[in-house]
Amino acid sequence: MELYRYTAHEIRDMLRNKETSVPELVKACLERINQVEPKVKAYVTVCEDEALRKAAEIQKGFDLGEDMPALAGVPMALKDNMCTKGLVTSCASRMLDNFVPPYDAAVVNKLSEEKAVLLGKMNMDEFAMGSSTENSYYKQTKNPWDLECVPGGSSGGSAAAVAADEAVFTLGSDTGGSIRLPAAFCGTVGLKPTYGSVSRFGLVAFASSLDQIGPLTKDVTDCALVMNAISGHDPHDSTSANVAYPDYTKALVNNVKGLKIGLPKEYFGEGINPEVGKTVEKAVELLGELGAEYEEFELPITEYALPAYYLISSAEASSNLARYDGIKYGYRAERFDDLIDLYRQSRSEGFGPEVKRRIMIGTYALSAGYYDAYYKKALQVRTLIKRGFDKAFEKYDVIITPVSPTTAFKIGEKAEDPLEMYLSDICTVSVNIAGLPGMVIPCGFDSKGLPVGLQLIGKPFDETTLIRAAYTFEQNTDYHKRRPNL
């Protein structure tokens, strides 16, 4: 098998058994990038020289027989909204096209301590706003399973790179589904951890009460390994949870006997493509055969989650993105009348249409006369949504749903209709609103040969139950082993 195809846990074992070396692995991945990148377009930056330099350095540790971390020497990449010191962090926006952060994000530090090798930065929807990666200022990332289809978004580059074996794993960020949707569309594993369990320090803010960083991996074992590396309390992030974090690999147990699964009716009915619904149901049946118990239940306020999400996330975005004024960093317009016009012109030229749209929605929802009717109302609905989940989790260990109403759609298909695009996130946004962990695993293919994902939703800080259920499913299927023909 080609070196770039291996998982992180396989690489961990191979490096210890001296079956390969870090430079060999990194070279194999870089060659793979050169080979398929013209088709997939997942990267915005490839740091070839630095990756090779790092690889040689890390190999020395193995050669000297040092005690190396689990992810040592594993080639990986980051969504381009995570700050990397000395390396452009663009958010796929003209606004940050030249932005070179003076510091590393907390997750970057952690992966650096783990001695993972950074291959580059991934394409995304501008400022993580989008469901298709069509909103990138730079390029359109393609779905490796069908190059005419979108990879999902906003972490489209991160998912496509893992599916195309252009990186062993990547990190994405998820505000309303931005890890889970592309993971589903590209057939990878993806996890949006519980809010507060991975530091947001150095993650360019979109909607601070919803944003969370998480892994996109080739299998569930790798997901657990990466979670071990990136989770934990961080004093630099005031919303970071100071709790005891488990060893996620302990949850890699092939057993779901007695696991109680709830299937919310609202996620399987109208609006969900029947093929998607059926594939997810079949996956649940398999978990049933393996000893889990499942039943349908009602999660009544589901239909209000999407409008509440777009109000809350846009309101927070309008506030967070107010910092882009063309002064200290970011794009500055060349022509302007005075200081105020400098702000206006820089923002108008620096932001793309979707970002402007969200800023406008958010500003409207927060403006005098509309605050109570929209923003406050959405926050009240948030309380109700959270209560609905709290109640469901009194009865169930895990909730299983589809990830999106459809499999990957064609590039351009929804680009002109923002509301239609927003509906792609209908199954994922509730999880962010309630701050819960949400995990996606591949559970089959549709008749067009496109991957179908399954979403597991858990109690706060109970990623381990999700990982156990996902691992059990994976051990009894082979969807995670299939690769697109590129």
Place this chain on the structure above:
Amino acid sequence: MKLTERDVEHVANLARLNLTPEEKQKMTRELAEIIGFADKLNQLDTQGVEPTAHVLPISNVFREDAVRPSYDREDILSNAAAVEDGCVKVPKVVE
């Protein structure tokens, strides 16, 4: 409620965005549609429901007030569009 181009102008002003006439027209149409979709929330009775701004019960997070290294001035200034004498340069603020 009907969203007009004047409303959009007002919001664009608050958001410090310049919109071309075409953008303004398009934005009015799209915002009306999205806000109309959000109006769905009014079907829910939320009387007496506390708003949730944040899911975690965390408040007043402090860390020790210790001296620590700061960022290098050159690094910070290297991201600014205009710099003079170790400062960020901006157009005249006071007339």
